[in-house]
Amino acid sequence: MTALTDHFTLEEFTRSDTARSRGIANTPLPAIVANLRRLAQFAELGRIALGGAAMVISSGYRCAELNRAVGGAANSAHQVGLACDFTAPAFGTPLAVCQALSTSNLAFDQLIYERAGGAVWVHLGIAAEGVKPRRQVLTIDAKGTRVGLWT
Template sequence: MTTTTALTEHFTLEEFTRSDKARSLSIDNAPAPAIVANLRRLAKFNELVRLELGGAAMVISSGYRCLALNRAVGGAGNSAHLDGLACDFTAPAFGTPMAICQALDKSYLQFDQLIYERVGGAVWVHLGIAVEGKAPRRQVLTIDNRGTRIGLWS
């Protein structure tokens, strides 16, 4: 399986595994087969997200992170990125990350975690799905320079 393997109609494995940080630090971010299965589930879920966003293309900025990469970028030790169950993205044709979060919060979609993240000058949406067989929490958070808070805060 190559990194350009199509997971769904609009998403490839490469989108969920590429990392400039991994490349610059010579970190192998190739996922194991179990992680690829999770990434395929995440890509299928993202197809539903795309529909909810009126078909707007999603720009994935972070997907799967192996442990070394997660540590290098300062990710949480329990990050769903480690298991291929989360991605960070924007959808410029739809609107701002806050508009995306508001739309997904009001949607029928059963995500595990939806986070409006604003760190420094960067802003993005973190979207996680539940482990297969586990009920999604549908947790909505904001993470910014004031910490982590429940709900969406601009």
């Protein structure tokens, strides 16, 4: 296992059942690994904001082929290692996680409460190095993309 930080490994940010089942090589280039390291460092701050609750990463880096396979946005920050999807069951629901992070002082680029096909998760994105984070808070569900947190 390749540690990115105390609580996160490269493997958990690149693991994908879809990639494995479809034979997609989801191997990041060194520049993307550097982004994933920054993302993991930022996720550590997220853990602190969540009282130390563990974050279970369900999606991190996605190569272009994997991103297409899972129906990701064409300009997804996942493709450059700047976003992850996760839950934090020990903290609470994904909505509770989003509420806590949205009121924190974390300089995220995007915080998205996502619901699709019965699954619910948090999308956390950071800005590229040298770019000012937008602190966008969004909800994406069957009704589309909306600003703010909606139940």
